[in-house]
Amino acid sequence: MRTDRTPGRVRSELLAAGTWSARHGVARVAMKRARKQGDLQAQLFSDPAVRADPFPLYARIRERGPVVKGSFLAATASHAVAGATLRSDAFGVVSDPEALPPLARWLMTRPNRTIGPVTPPSMLAVDPPDHTRYRRLVSKVFTARAMAAMRGRVGDLADELLDRAERESRADRARGGAPVDLVSRYASLLPVTIIAEILGVPTEMRSTFIAWGGTAAPVLDIGLSYREYRRVDRAIRELNEWMAGHFTRLRRDPGDDLLSQLVRAEHELTETELLAIAGLLLAAGFETTVNLIGNGAALLLKHPDQLADLRADPAGWGNAVEEILRYESPVQNTARRALRDTEVAGVRVRENTFLSVLIGGANRDPEVFDDPDRFDVHRANAREHLAFSSGVHYCLGAALARIEGEEALRRLFERYPNLAAAGTPRRRPTRTLRGYDELPVRLG
Template identity: 50%
Template sequence: MGIGLRARWTALHGVPRAFMAIRARRGDPFARLIANHGQGEDPYPVMEQLRARGPLGRSPFVWVSIDHGVCREILRDRRFGVTAPTDMELPWPLGAVLARTDPKVANPVEPPAMVVMNPPDHTRYRQLVAQSFTPRAIEALETRVDEVTAELIDRLDAIARPDLIADYAAQLPVAMIAEILGLPAGAHAQLLEWGRCGAPLLDIGIGWKSYRQAIDGLRGMDGFLGEHFDRMRADKAGDNPFSRLSGDATLTDRELTANAALLVGAGFETTVNLIGNGIALLLRHPQQLALLRDDPGLWPGAVEEILRFESPVQMTARTPNCDVEIAGQHVRAGETVVLLLGGANRDPRVFTDPAAFDITRANAREHLAFASGVHACVGAALARIEGATALRALFQAYPELDLTETPRRRGLVNLFGYTRLPARLRSRRAAPAQ
């Protein structure tokens, strides 16, 4: 399978990687955005070059939009659907390679993961997964978010120089996803590692080493989740939606594990970025942090502004199922439109002074960080709760917190966050009386 996997990488990533590198050297801004992701380049100046080209522009092989109105319209337009990388219209040799080299693992960015499925299959998967995110389920999870956050704050006391990504930001969302899937606390470290390995799969043109590590990680997660659901099925234990799904044969084994793997990636990686980005932003903007200390009621709005200002997920793509006229352009059926959500969230026609970080921004919630339409993030409510709770608790407990190193980005195009946030906590403030 080693040769086959290398061929698959070549078709999915190697050829696009080489092409983007050539286009980037020729000055194409979209190619620069993709090709320079590993070099820590600030993406927003490049996005503004794309904005200057109009609401919907053409790059080789794809359309690109950074316009908030166009992105929102396409996300909500039922004529547009998602297209998995493996289902794109590729030249015959590349398509033939993909058809013959399926590693047959539960991949969160390939079918049958619901993020790359269209109705009616997407509707069926989403209705089942959404059982974990009903108002009643969110209410119960909110209590656990408070409890786990308090435990994590206590643990930080014992760490002289914590990394606020590994020791804090990552720990809360992985604990919540484990609870949703019915996994024990002992699985947290392994889930974190699988999430780290799999994150690059959401990018275009990743390197061979990253791709191989990602697939190896997916194989491990696939086997682990398969055994976990087999045990659930045999024991008939647990009263969460995934325990019921494992026992009622509503989904095939691959459908079940693929959508569970999607929750590990989408449900935890994005929230890690939300919390980590929030820590770094508030430390860079002490006046904004002071407002939150004076009025804790501002925290929900602060989370919306963090999501707008540094979107944890920077882009997505849609494909029309028929010819479409949009923003004065004729988009043919089957052509890919890349939507730069991070740039749309800085559209000056929607957000006044969009490059300013302002937690009191009245319309911050109009961001597209969770997408929109039928593919809007199913766990958005939980992510908002986790972000507000984790950030509020951290800055309340450690008002003199600061970072000991300049934060470094992850080097990914799509998942926008930090690799590490080494910190000095200083003294802890006693928790306020209830």
């Protein structure tokens, strides 16, 4: 096979390799070395057994102290420190280009780069004042009240998707019978359809969005291999290109959806900022909630007594969703950088410390949650979890995600009293996002 060696191609390969080295390559080498020396954080980000069950390691990190220094990163699994860090203005995002060496800074900010969710100008990857400016433009649409008005639509859609899954399952059974995969037929379709409707992007595109989202999901992890990074980068680039074409269509023929409003606010946003906001809203809108629904379904199937309580008293579903978010947080970690010497929850942290905030660990902190490794839908303080983060980056879609989780799970379990697991679920290979790729069930 001939490889394309044109100067343009060689240049783009070199840029990709440079960007990978700056974002993942150096961390990958440092992590491998640190893991051999027994560094707990390195195990967290690179040990396959830990990916399957990170909770014992979070407990070990917490036992060592509220902030544990590793050879390349500090970490906290303490609820008090995690919450205080996320709310403190002495901490900023880790992706600020100003904090990087000159070559890495140029690679992260060069024109024609891929615009992803964890590099500027994504809302998730910038500090105020830019963050405030982006968030102001979209927050009006995601108010708790506006989302409450969506509940009826979310419920109707859940029913429609279950009607279809049931029809398909009957057809499958007639052909010899196969279990229904709850993730692909239900948990992923519900949030992607709702966010597509809110943004005003065509719902016929939803399987393409799911495919791009699934391929790009490891972008939140650190230390990707070059091959994985290239796959992720290609998926994000395809989304960028599709979105740019969609903006062109909206400029010609605007609607009254959120993206049309953002395109109209063009004097306030560059094209790159517009791409970053739209791409983040779309991907964050479904890549996380799919895990809430999948994790919730798996947990309740494993705890039939608690499921029976919910069937008997549907008022408990709101708290059950909080407990699912606490116990199996769909976003397991984030990170912050200390902008100056500071103190969080009584712990001193030096300027420029990179602190991994282990959300999944903070949510199992026994200082806050009694018997934290027990799943309990009746837990009185389940809502104190940090699954949606805290502070200025607090999840914009939290109200929507809660409604989607509640409606999706309640309708599923009320409709199918004999719903049962039918095979081994398969976990997603990602570390930051925790959920299932496949969850085979029999509807009953």
